[in-house]
Amino acid sequence: MSAGWSTVRRWDREPVEAASQALLGVEDRLLSLDDEVRGSATKQWFGLAAEGARVELTGIREELEDRVTEVTAVRRALAEAADAIHGVQNAVAAVERFAHANGLRISDNGMVSDVEGAGKRYATQHDADVADAERRALVQECVTRIDETVRKAAEIDRDLCRVLRDGVLAGRLAATDAASLTAAQQVGYVFAEDGQYAPPSGGPDGTGTAAQNAGWWAALSDVEREAVIYNHPEWIGNRDGVPAWARDRANRLLLPQLSASVDQQISVLEAQREYRRQQELDKLLTTGQGGNYGDVDDPVLYQDIDAKLRVLREQKAALATVTTLAGKPDHHVLGLDLSxxxxxxxxxxxxxxxxxxxxxxxxxxxxxxxxxxxxxxxxxxxxxxxxxxxxxxxxxxxxxxxxxxxxxxxxxxxxxxxxxxxxxxxxxxxxxxxxxxxxxxxxxxxxxxxxxxxxxxxxxxxxxxxxxxxxxxxxxxxxxxxxxxxxxxxxxxxxxxxxxxxxxxxxxxxxxxxxxxxxxxxxxxxxxxxxxxxxxxxxxxxxxxxxxxxxxxxxxxxxxxxxxxxxxxxxxxxxxxxxxxxxxxxxxxxxxxxxxx
Missing domain, CATH: 3.40.50.1820 (Alpha/Beta hydrolase fold, catalytic domain)
Incomplete structure (x- = not known):
């Protein structure tokens, strides 16, 4: 990773945000030159000097397009980094609150030790064992939260490096084919677009442990959380460690999507069943040998389709029930799984x-x-x-x-x-x-x-x-x-x-x-x-x-x-x-x- 806990906990989004704002001003000034460059035409001018001017203007236009692409890419990358760093700052504060609330100490290099649990006495050995396991788990959870915070910081660093080192410095942002400076701006904007910070994939079921998920969620900014809820509700609807309010909102978005999908699958299977029945009927009418002993409605003929329909109809009934419960006052859907x-x-x-x-x-x-x-x-x-x-x-x-x-x-x-x-x-x-x-x-x-x-x-x-x-x-x-x-x-x-x-x-x-x-x-x-x-x-x-x-x-x-x-x-x-x-x-x-x- 590019940075450890001691570095990450000192991260500050304000200088990054200020740099992004400064580049926004540069970007606006460059875009304002678009009409001027396009207006410097040489259509009414002929000869060697005119040809030289056209070549020069083309070079200037291409250079401006490249600069616009680069400035836009860096500006957007810095803006997204500043927002993501805000999430890291929130996560650092959350980790430190967690440690303080649970009597833990975090060293400068991110080592966690138990302060409060040492030397405590309990009425029974059972209570001592339960408490000891809980204290060890709290230490591990704090470590996990630190790891998720540093993981987020490393991803921010990688995203910026991709734009600055692999894009601008490597000369990959040339936009000479752009039709205008505005088109060049769009090229840079798209290049700087990064993927959403994906949740942990550990744990036996691949959805991360509750502690990992809590650390991941804490490291997201408000903007990133809203993007996850609306773009990837399936990430968090059943993810333990994510707050109930977010799981509820994600599942409410998923409910109509899942209902529409189930209805469509039922319609397809019902059509397949009717098509098969029609085939059996045609066979019976033409050869006298359709179906099972001539019975085109024998359920054995459709048992594979009917088995799938039973599952889907149970899913449909379940979704209807959850939709009804979601509409009741003070109700929240914290899980919804059809898999x-x-x-x-x-x-x-x-x-x-x-x-x-x-x-x-x-x-x-x-x-x-x-x-x-x-x-x-x-x-x-x-x-x-x-x-x-x-x-x-x-x-x-x-x-x-x-x-x-x-x-x-x-x-x-x-x-x-x-x-x-x-x-x-x-x-x-x-x-x-x-x-x-x-x-x-x-x-x-x-x-x-x-x-x-x-x-x-x-x-x-x-x-x-x-x-x-x-x-x-x-x-x-x-x-x-x-x-x-x-x-x-x-x-x-x-x-x-x-x-x-x-x-x-x-x-x-x-x-x-x-x-x-x-x-x-x-x-x-x-x-x-x-x-x-x-x-x-x-x-x-x-x-x-x-x-x-x-x-x-x-x-x-x-x-x-x-x-x-x-x-x-x-x-x-x-x-x-x-x-x-x-x-x-x-x-x-x-x-x-x-x-x-």
Whole structure:
């Protein structure tokens, strides 16, 4: 790289901007000569002197064209460099704020050390391990942000060198074929045009880590960010580490484009299907041997086309749902992905970039983007409940269907994405962990982050929380077939911050399919799901709360389980109602007691 941290942190756009402005004046003066040069014609003058004058004027005109091309190219290159340097200055300031906020020190040569974490004591070894991993990750994130800032600086340097050294000094900007000085100006303008600063391509899926993406975004100027959103919304719509507001704007631009593309593909396939049917019909009429036993409407004839149509129609339904949700007040689309087997989407209620409390909910078996509206309604209700309890602090909730959740359909139990297997939860858990990291990396402050998981989504959440440095402060699971762990300490959250709710008659909660039953885990807080009265002295003092039963009602508005989840999202442990939860296989004798009526 052309410059290290010590140099880059002293970069100043003002001299570059001043040079660009000075060249703009030169460019204007040169262009003003166009009429004068064109008017110096020799059409009414003949002889050797006239021929000599014409040759001289042609040389002057060509020289002016070359100078205009060069001045315009350098002027534009300097203007774009000045704007890009503004982004670098912003990134340097953001890195230094990040280091200060997290107790880190950056040396002059860009080395990062942990100041605050040294010598701290923790109540348990688990908490010490979690904190140590977090501190190491913070150091690495700071290093990554520095690397992205220096990478941007190197690209600015390369772009300027291309124009100055490889263009002007190498004599590649001759514009003698230009029809006018204005045309020569356009040649220089186009030559100086640089590509947009591309995002990182690291990480297992090629979209960069959350820390890399946050560093890349921080190094963009406001002008560059707007250009990315409008010219390349696909770069950032699903990119963890980019602020929620930018992802939302990008996805809103992509929605109509994707919808039009899906509609067009459906029309083409429907036409192909009808063409094939017509062929079969013609064959039947002419030979008596068309179709399968003469049936031109036999679905076997069209199964390849119909399979593609099913996928596209699911995508169409998903896009319609997301479009509807995007139109609701205070809703934001943080993810929209049609590149997998089924559509994936992430929709937030509230300002994820600014809310003091953020909750991310991952649903399980059967969840789909097309059917996302019900989950969104629950998240809106939960946000309102939690906001009331949060001492005036703001709350945002997120429905995360950013993975291939298992479905209830023929053959699903024996597929690679089966609900009986952990593959979908394991793969989805990694992406979910990166989404958590992205929320933290995209913000200057540290939000209070809660992970919520239901059913197979709780298993996915459990896998996510086995990864280090997700930034999750608390977790609540409900109706879980297992978290992929045998003990609470395998989850990388602080001690005493994991909670579990299980409703009466919920068979899934006792499957123990993916690790130990959460009701039996030492250190797992158990939440009441039966009818209860909100504790006095809380925001819902004396309110009667409804019980929930079976597997699908944990988020019902006005229920005890919803109330408890709201207290967790709002970080109000004083208001939580604890309870001993009983499931289908837990102490069967309990079912018949009058206390359980």
């Amino acid at each position: 997998h087997g089924r559509p994936q989407a992430i929709v937030a209620v509230g300002d994820v970039d600014a809310a003091q409390h953020v909750a991310v909910f991952t649903p399980g078996l059967g969840s789909s983007v097309a059917g996302m509206t019900g989950y969104d309604d629950h998240m809106r209700e939960l946000q309102l409940r939690a906001s009331r309890m949060a001492y005036g602090e703001s709350v945002a909730t997120v429905t995360w269907i950013g993975y291939q959740s298992p479905q209830v359909e023929p053959g699903s139990l024996i597929s690679g994405n089966s609900v009986a297997l952990s593959g979908a939860a394991s793969h989805g858990g990694h992406d979910l962990a990166e989404f958590y990291r992205g929320i933290n990396a995209s913000r200057a402050d540290d939000p209070d982050l809660t992970a919520l998981g239901h059913s197979y989504g709780s298993t996915t959440t459990g896998y996510a929380l086995q990864e280090q440095n997700t930034g999750v402060d608390r977790a609540a699971f409900f109706g879980s077939p297992g978290l992929g762990v045998e003990t609470v300490d395998e989850l990388n959250v602080p001690s005493g911050t994991a909670s579990y709710a299980e409703a009466k008659w919920d068979p899934v909660g006792d499957l123990d399919r993916f690790g130990a039953d959460p009701t039996t885990m030492e250190g797992m807080k158990q939440l009441q799901t039966g009818a209860a009265t909100a504790p006095y002295g809380t925001d819902y003092s004396g309110t009667r709360l409804n019980d929930v039963t079976m597997h699908a009602s944990y988020l019902n508005d006005g229920s005890t389980s919803q109330y408890n989840l709201a207290t967790i999202v709002a970080n109000r442990p004083d208001a939580t109602i604890a309870g001993a939860n009983v499931g289908v296989t837990d102490q069967p004798w309990w079912w018949w007691g009058p206390w359980n009526a």
